[in-house]
Amino acid sequence: MKVYITGQGTLTSLGNSVEESWKGLSEGRTGVRAYPEWKQYNGLHSHLGAPVGAYDISRIPRQTRRTMSRMSEMASLATFQALAQADLAPGAGLNTARTCLIMGSTSGSPDTLETYFRKLFEKGGPEGQFSTSFFKVMNHSVAANVAAALEFNGALLAPSSACASSAQAMILGWELIRSGMYDTVIAGGADELHYMTAAIFDIVQAASRKYNDTPDLSPRPFDKARDGLVVSEGAAVVVMESEKAMQARGGRPIAEFLGGAYLCDSTHMSQSSAETMNAVMKLALERAGRRLDDVDYVNAHATGTVHGDIEESRAIGATFGKKVPVSSLKGHFGHTLAACGTLEVISSIKMMETGTLIPTRNLGEIAPECSEIQHVTLANARPARLRTVLSNNFAFGGMNTSLVIGGLGKSS
Amino acid sequence: MNDQMSLSNEIQTKVNDLFIKGFEIPSEKLTPTASLYEDLGLDSLDAVDMLVHLEETFKIKVDGERLMEVRTLQNVYDLVAEVARNAGSETVAQHAPALTANV
Numbered sequence: 008m009k010v011y012i013t014g015q016g017t018l019t020s021l022g023n024s025v026e027e028s029w030k031g032l033s034e035g036r037t038g039v040r041a042y043p044e045w046k047q048y049n050g051l052h053s054h055l056g057a058p059v060g061a062y063d064i065s066r067i068p069r070q071t072r073r074t075m076s077r078m079s080e081m082a083s084l085a086t087f088q089a090l091a092q093a094d095l096a097p098g099a100g101l102n103t104a105r106t107c108l109i110m111g112s113t114s115g116s117p118d119t120l121e122t123y124f125r126k127l128f129e130k131g132g133p134e135g136q137f138s139t140s141f142f143k144v145m146n147h148s149v150a151a152n153v154a155a156a157l158e159f160n161g162a163l164l165a166p167s168s169a170c171a172s173s174a175q176a177m178i179l180g181w182e183l184i185r186s187g188m189y190d191t192v193i194a195g196g197a198d199e200l201h202y203m204t205a206a207i208f209d210i211v212q213a214a215s216r217k218y219n220d221t222p223d224l225s226p227r228p229f230d231k232a233r234d235g236l237v238v239s240e241g242a243a244v245v246v247m248e249s250e251k252a253m254q255a256r257g258g259r260p261i262a263e264f265l266g267g268a269y270l271c272d273s274t275h276m277s278q279s280s281a282e283t284m285n286a287v288m289k290l291a292l293e294r295a296g297r298r299l300d301d302v303d304y305v306n307a308h309a310t311g312t313v314h315g316d317i318e319e320s321r322a323i324g325a326t327f328g329k330k331v332p333v334s335s336l337k338g339h340f341g342h343t344l345a346a347c348g349t350l351e352v353i354s355s356i357k358m359m360e361t362g363t364l365i366p367t368r369n370l371g372e373i374a375p376e377c378s379e380i381q382h383v384t385l386a387n388a389r390p391a392r393l394r395t396v397l398s399n400n401f402a403f404g405g406m407n408t409s410l411v412i413g414g415l416g417k418s419s
Numbered sequence: 420m421n422d423q424m425s426l427s428n429e430i431q432t433k434v435n436d437l438f439i440k441g442f443e444i445p446s447e448k449l450t451p452t453a454s455l456y457e458d459l460g461l462d463s464l465d466a467v468d469m470l471v472h473l474e475e476t477f478k479i480k481v482d483g484e485r486l487m488e489v490r491t492l493q494n495v496y497d498l499v500a501e502v503a504r505n506a507g508s509e510t511v512a513q514h515a516p517a518l519t520a521n522v
Contacts (some may be wrong), residue, residue, distance in 0.1 A: 070462070135474060138467035350460045 009259035010184045011253055014090025014246030015353045018081045019340050020057035021237055024088060029357045032339050032365050039222045039237050039341050045202045046353045053205045053214035055222050057239035057341030059114040071155045074142035076116030079152035081242035082197035086153050092257060092378040093246040096358030097204030098183040109180050110153055110346045111165050112170030117201035149197050171402035173243060176347025178267035178410055180247045190252035195244030197346035211277055213312045224418035225309030227369040228335035236310035239341030241347035260415055262356045266295030267410030278314055279401045284322030288397060291409035297395055302331050306355050306398040310342050317376045324379030334383035338368025348400040352412055359393040359414040430499050451489050451493035479503055
């Protein structure tokens with residue numbers, strides 16, 4: 008059974024739609040900016056972030072909006088975009104018995120968590136807490152709030168696996184559609200920018216700190232002078248449908264979701280190994296029914312961390328050698344965390360549609376340890392016919408994912 | 420007497436401001452007889468949050484169970500006035516003006 012992507016939506020630091028974000032990517036822009044105000048936080052060394060610009064949330068009624076933090080707001084808007092492109096209406100437009108909504112975030116709203124606990128400690132107890140706070144901090148806040156915004160009453164799942172959340176959502180969606188249990192899955196993820204998120208990576212020395220005064224130059228995936236990731240925010244959502252359901256309603260395919268896999272790496276909580284990354288890529292291809300030499304492009308997770316980029320390049324090198332072009336989009340968007348899996352699929356689809364390879368931003372001098380793959384750089388970027396794309400995402404907790412997307416009519 | 424009227428007007432203004440800014444209720448709907456639930460569209464979650472806003476705005480402490488008595492906007496004005504009176508009306512007069520931004 009074939010599964011197609013029929014709708015896409017996103018809000019990123021490069022723009023509040025798929026087209027705006029793609030325009031930013033095509034022009035080689037970055038959403039990263041300096042956050043000198045973060046200098047006030049003792050022990051935080053990374054003062055960089057990539058915020059999403061202003062957006063209009065007024066179409067969502069106040070009583071639905073009141074339980075939303077930024078991540079739920081952005082996810083709701085991205086979902087509306089995806090449904091509009093798929094020509095599916097929220098509410099009664101969705102067959103709730105055959106539709107599943109799968110959406111995740113790294114955690115509940117860090118901004119609300121901070122406010123909540125500041126007040127809790129200040130008051131010595133829960134006195135004065137707003138009733139709506141919990142609905143912003145619960146782990147399934149994004150999924151529940153998007154469902155409320157859509158007036159959706161079907162199956163709702165909320166995979167929370169940090170930077171692999173939306174990749175897992177899509178792969179799970181593919182599995183559920185293939186199982187015959189559902190016809191349609193709305194899948195994605197979202198996260199909001201907060202200094203605490205930067206701190207999580209900063210504490211383990213995985214956040215960029217040398218470029219606080221030159222935000223344009225970081226992150227630098229695979230580059231010799233990389234020094235860590237830059238936290239970001241955003242939302243990305245896709246509509247996935249079985250071929251039969253799509254055809255029955257006269258839907259239009261954008262790309263084929265060929266398959267994917269998730270394998271955990273139990274060897275280390277924060278450092279996935281090249282071996283398990285290699286395994287997940289091979290399993291994803293196997294499940295997608297594709298061979299190694301079918302792959303025309305690999306979208307790397309590569310966030311710009313010293314260790315992660317080395318392991319991923321070793322894994323990709325061991326899998327594909329130097330035969331397949333590879334790039335990372337973290338230099339443009341920063342690390343959108345739970346949104347990145349779906350955002351990178353959406354971006355890869357645009358590359359397939361336009362025959363364009365987006366080079367890794369800030370990749371000037373390739374790090375020797377990352378040199379065993381064919382990098383797409385500004386210097387060597389060229390048009391390419393992309394029929395099959397493999398996209399990786401790896402997250403803390405050993406959450407390794409890889410998925411395979413096919414261009415229309417050219418992938419089989 | 421004038422002081423009492425002034426305090427009453429101040430409470431009304433600040434409560435209305437809370438409903439406009441905190442709950443996005445159009446000002447023309449804010450009549451004293453308006454039902455919080457039927458006319459203004461609040462629900463149980465909003466009622467709890469209204470109490471938190473009132474406590475922060477007027478620097479008062481209201482027993483949550485008293486929400487059961489509150490049905491109309493006038494009930495809200497009266498509740499604030501009563502609690503403030505029992506706690507000493509100076510509390511309201513001193514703190515309320517500076518705290519509306521919290522709503």
